[in-house]
Amino acid sequence: MTTENQGVTAPKGFRAAGVTAGLKPSGKPDIALVLNDGPIRNAAGVFTGNRVKAAPVRWCEQIFGGTGGFSPAIAAVVLNSGGANACTGPAGYADTVATAEHLAAALDVGSTQIAVCSTGLIGERLPMDKILTGSTAAVAALHEQGGVDAAVAIMTTDTVPKQVVVAAGGFTVGGMAKGAGMLAPALATMLVVVTTDAVADNHALDTALRAATRVSFDRLDSDGAMSTNDTVLLLASGASGVQPSQEVLTAAVTRACQDLANQLLADAEGATKEISIEVVHAASEDDAVEVGRVVARNSLVKTAFFGGDANWGRILAAVGTSRAAFDPDQIDVAINGVWICKQGSTGEDRSLVDLAGRKAHVVIDLHAGVETATILTNDLSHAYVHENSAYST
Amino acid sequence: MTTENQGVTAPKGFRAAGVTAGLKPSGKPDIALVLNDGPIRNAAGVFTGNRVKAAPVRWCEQIFGGTGGFSPAIAAVVLNSGGANACTGPAGYADTVATAEHLAAALDVGSTQIAVCSTGLIGERLPMDKILTGSTAAVAALHEQGGVDAAVAIMTTDTVPKQVVVAAGGFTVGGMAKGAGMLAPALATMLVVVTTDAVADNHALDTALRAATRVSFDRLDSDGAMSTNDTVLLLASGASGVQPSQEVLTAAVTRACQDLANQLLADAEGATKEISIEVVHAASEDDAVEVGRVVARNSLVKTAFFGGDANWGRILAAVGTSRAAFDPDQIDVAINGVWICKQGSTGEDRSLVDLAGRKAHVVIDLHAGVETATILTNDLSHAYVHENSAYST
Numbered sequence: 001m002t003t004e005n006q007g008v009t010a011p012k013g014f015r016a017a018g019v020t021a022g023l024k025p026s027g028k029p030d031i032a033l034v035l036n037d038g039p040i041r042n043a044a045g046v047f048t049g050n051r052v053k054a055a056p057v058r059w060c061e062q063i064f065g066g067t068g069g070f071s072p073a074i075a076a077v078v079l080n081s082g083g084a085n086a087c088t089g090p091a092g093y094a095d096t097v098a099t100a101e102h103l104a105a106a107l108d109v110g111s112t113q114i115a116v117c118s119t120g121l122i123g124e125r126l127p128m129d130k131i132l133t134g135s136t137a138a139v140a141a142l143h144e145q146g147g148v149d150a151a152v153a154i155m156t157t158d159t160v161p162k163q164v165v166v167a168a169g170g171f172t173v174g175g176m177a178k179g180a181g182m183l184a185p186a187l188a189t190m191l192v193v194v195t196t197d198a199v200a201d202n203h204a205l206d207t208a209l210r211a212a213t214r215v216s217f218d219r220l221d222s223d224g225a226m227s228t229n230d231t232v233l234l235l236a237s238g239a240s241g242v243q244p245s246q247e248v249l250t251a252a253v254t255r256a257c258q259d260l261a262n263q264l265l266a267d268a269e270g271a272t273k274e275i276s277i278e279v280v281h282a283a284s285e286d287d288a289v290e291v292g293r294v295v296a297r298n299s300l301v302k303t304a305f306f307g308g309d310a311n312w313g314r315i316l317a318a319v320g321t322s323r324a325a326f327d328p329d330q331i332d333v334a335i336n337g338v339w340i341c342k343q344g345s346t347g348e349d350r351s352l353v354d355l356a357g358r359k360a361h362v363v364i365d366l367h368a369g370v371e372t373a374t375i376l377t378n379d380l381s382h383a384y385v386h387e388n389s390a391y392s393t
Numbered sequence: 394m395t396t397e398n399q400g401v402t403a404p405k406g407f408r409a410a411g412v413t414a415g416l417k418p419s420g421k422p423d424i425a426l427v428l429n430d431g432p433i434r435n436a437a438g439v440f441t442g443n444r445v446k447a448a449p450v451r452w453c454e455q456i457f458g459g460t461g462g463f464s465p466a467i468a469a470v471v472l473n474s475g476g477a478n479a480c481t482g483p484a485g486y487a488d489t490v491a492t493a494e495h496l497a498a499a500l501d502v503g504s505t506q507i508a509v510c511s512t513g514l515i516g517e518r519l520p521m522d523k524i525l526t527g528s529t530a531a532v533a534a535l536h537e538q539g540g541v542d543a544a545v546a547i548m549t550t551d552t553v554p555k556q557v558v559v560a561a562g563g564f565t566v567g568g569m570a571k572g573a574g575m576l577a578p579a580l581a582t583m584l585v586v587v588t589t590d591a592v593a594d595n596h597a598l599d600t601a602l603r604a605a606t607r608v609s610f611d612r613l614d615s616d617g618a619m620s621t622n623d624t625v626l627l628l629a630s631g632a633s634g635v636q637p638s639q640e641v642l643t644a645a646v647t648r649a650c651q652d653l654a655n656q657l658l659a660d661a662e663g664a665t666k667e668i669s670i671e672v673v674h675a676a677s678e679d680d681a682v683e684v685g686r687v688v689a690r691n692s693l694v695k696t697a698f699f700g701g702d703a704n705w706g707r708i709l710a711a712v713g714t715s716r717a718a719f720d721p722d723q724i725d726v727a728i729n730g731v732w733i734c735k736q737g738s739t740g741e742d743r744s745l746v747d748l749a750g751r752k753a754h755v756v757i758d759l760h761a762g763v764e765t766a767t768i769l770t771n772d773l774s775h776a777y778v779h780e781n782s783a784y785s786t
Contacts, residue, residue, distance in 0.1 A: 052713030052721045052737070087709055089722070089738035122706025123739050228710050299692070299773075300781055307782030313515025316480055317621050320445030328445045329482070344445070345482035346516050380692075385775050388693055389700030 007147030007163030010174035011197035013037050013237025016146035018153030021134025023082025023120075023127065029153035031131070032079040033138035034193055035107065040238035043074035044205040045115070046213050048230035054086035055093040056116040057229055059100065063112040075113040077193055077233055078103055078135060079154050081178070083120040083127075084189060086228040095126050102132050106139045117231050119156055119178065119189035151176040154191055157387070162263040168252040170242035171198035175256045179264030189229035190217065190264065194256055197240035200249055208250040209234040216257035219289070220265060220376045221296040232257075265376045270383030273305045275360045276374055283369035287324035291364060292375030294322045302380035305360060310353035312341040315362065325368045332365040400540030400556030403567035404590035406430050406630025409539035411546030414527025416475025416513075416520065424524070425472040425543035426531035427586055428500065433631035436467035437598035438508070439606050441623035447479035447582075448486040449509040450622055452493065456505040468506040470586055470626055471496055471528060472547050474571070476513040476520075477582060479621040488519050495525050499532045510624050512549055512571065512582035544569040547584055550780070555656040561645040563635035564591035568649045572657030582622035583610065583657065587649055592636035593629045601643040602627040609650035612682070613658060613769045614689040625650075658769045663776030666698045668753045669767055676762035680717035684757060685768030687715045695773035698753060703746035705734040708755065718761045725758040 023030040045064040100114040151161035166173040175194035282288035298318040304311035333341035338353045409427045416423040438457040493507040544554035559566040568587035675681035691711040697704035726734035731745045
């Protein structure tokens with residue numbers, strides 16, 4: 001292992017591969033495989049809250065023991081781009097099971113030890129001959145520096161592969177993501193695989209993953225939609241021999257997830273702005289998240305940012321649709337450091353706000369308590385409309 | 394009164410005017426006045442659910458006795474375009490009160506008999522000299538065929554004035570609207586004034602107006618936002634001498650409101666499609682409304698319609714984010730008569746769907762009960778992004 005080893009194969013005990021099975025018309029890699037060589041094979045998963053779930057999500061929920069949950073022994077994760085296998089009925093579910101069984105045989109494990117993820121168009125069956133041939137090829141291609149190949153193979157309209165490495169006290173956390181998810185679910189998915197060589201039981205992994213996703217992917221809200229396929233998995237090999245405390249493990253997994261979330265934001269389809277909405281002095285964290293989310297999802301706020309317009313009135317109107325505790329006459333709003341709204345009315349000169357750059361920072365002070373939360377989002381641009389109106393054609 | 398008399402002056406007992414006060418840079422009419430000459434001056438109002446309320450909404454809630462409610466005697470409604478008077482603090486509220494007092498003196502009534510509505514940019518004070526001079530001019534211009542002048546004066550980016558007349562058994566309902574509202578709240582408002590010469594007490598008017606808005610303006614959901622200024626008023630003069638039953642009154646007011654809602658939809662900013670989303674076989678009417686609304690608000694569904702793409706997968710993914718009762722494997726979806734999704738999976742050939750026209754009709758069959766509801770919305774187009782990113786500059 002070199003210091004350049006990235007992503008899911010950065011921690012010890014993992015191999016990965018990315019191969020071309022011919023699922024994508026472009027001929028680019030489209031099947032990724034991540035294998036946990038142990039000595040332990042613990043895992044946790046968090047899945048989409050959408051009630052219309054793709055076949056691979058239903059399979060994963062089954063083997064992980066529910067919506068979110070943990071499994072005694074996940075040996076490998078196979079991920080395909082080029083098709084979401086969502087809304088494909090019982091036959092589509094059988095396709096997922098067949099994929100798991102095929103890889104289980106090749107890797108000499110049980111089929112319930114194989115997690116499956118898919119991303120791409122909804123409503124079309126996968127070409128199973130290509131999936132199975134490609135899966136066999138992926139097993140043959142597994143190697144200890146294969147993280148980047150896997151990260152490339154799960155890309156859809158992503159412009160760059162997304163990987164992370166976090167070195168903690170004696171153990172490592174790695175990961176890859178494709179985005180999608182709440183960023184651009186035209187692609188029908190945010191897929192994330194996080195790996196670690198820490199020694200951790202399933203309960204510790206589940207605790208760490210839930211805490212991490214709550215303050216990372218769950219606070220990324222680009223267009224308010226939620227995919228049928230969103231999946232975040234955490235696998236532990238124990239190969240470092242180090243068993244961190246829950247606090248240390250959670251912190252490392254959280255850092256990895258936040259880094260990946262920021263990469264997803266930076267590569268969101270058609271966006272010209274990366275907007276962080278920081279809600280401060282909320283009565284509760286839930287209030288802060290709700291206010292951040294209604295602002296992040298408001299089409300008028302998003303188009304204003306696309307237009308370089310520091311339109312605090314639209315932000316206040318969006319805040320007003322939330323159920324959070326606040327007094328409308330007490331709210332302050334700053335954009336890029338300029339408090340353009342004070343006590344619910346006109347504050348500093350809006351022409352002082354510089355919105356020329358790609359990053360924008362909104363602070364909404366509710367003056368209602370001590371809690372805070374930050375939601376990440378993008379603007380609503382011509383390119384967003386273009387990409388999402390032309391996607392399936 | 395001629396048969397051409399339209400809008401708010403179609404019922405007997407009303408006069409109206411529209412004048413140019415110089416609030417709009419374009420020099421177009423910007424102050425409307427509707428006067429109820431009686432013999433009765435009953436009224437009901439429904440106001441925005443946004444918690445950030447413009448000064449005129451807070452004034453109206455005050456004189457109508459709360460969020461929605463009825464007043465013993467509303468003599469007149471003054472409406473200005475060219476400024477929303479929202480987020481303008483105590484001084485902005487004082488401006489609204491001054492406007493009411495000015496008109497009350499001119500019309501020789503109490504100031505709490507004057508309803509005030511405003512629409513335009515948020516966060517800027519109104520030029521009160523122009524408002525007061527314009528209000529005086531509006532009083533002088535009042536006449537019995539003034540409905541159309543009033544309807545023109547409340548336009549912002551509306552391309553046509555919106556008026557309605559409904560002839561019922563011996564009485565008439567008229568109305569005007571500007572849209573806006575949930576259609577394009579960049580303009581900060583949907584304003585609607587409905588008039589009738591029926592004899593009806595405040596309670597009957599309130600009952601009729603709530604029933605009517607629930608199945609008209611409340612089911613119009615173009616971009617999911619909610620304005621700081623939305624106001625719907627119903628005034629009764631009693632001049633026909635006819636006192637209809639509650640059922641007949643409600644039916645006539647509902648027809649008027651639905652007609653105006655359809656006019657708002659047809660004139661939504663930057664839209665290329667008028668989309669009706671009919672949810673059938675829902676377990677409850679609330680479920681049907683919720684499902685229609687999440688689909689209507691989904692940016693991916695809306696961009697797909699802009700692209701002429703019969704993307705049922707995005708519709709199903711949106712339905713999956715609702716809390717309504719349904720089994721994902723039982724949902725059917727039709728677009729313009731073609732059942733492209735059956736039992737949650739691929740149905741008839743999507744290429745059979747003709748999306749060339751401006752109107753699109755989606756049917757979502759939940760197979761969960763007997764209730765139904767229809768939500769009206771638009772597509773998400775390049776022009777929407779353009780108009781809303783350039784609005785305040």
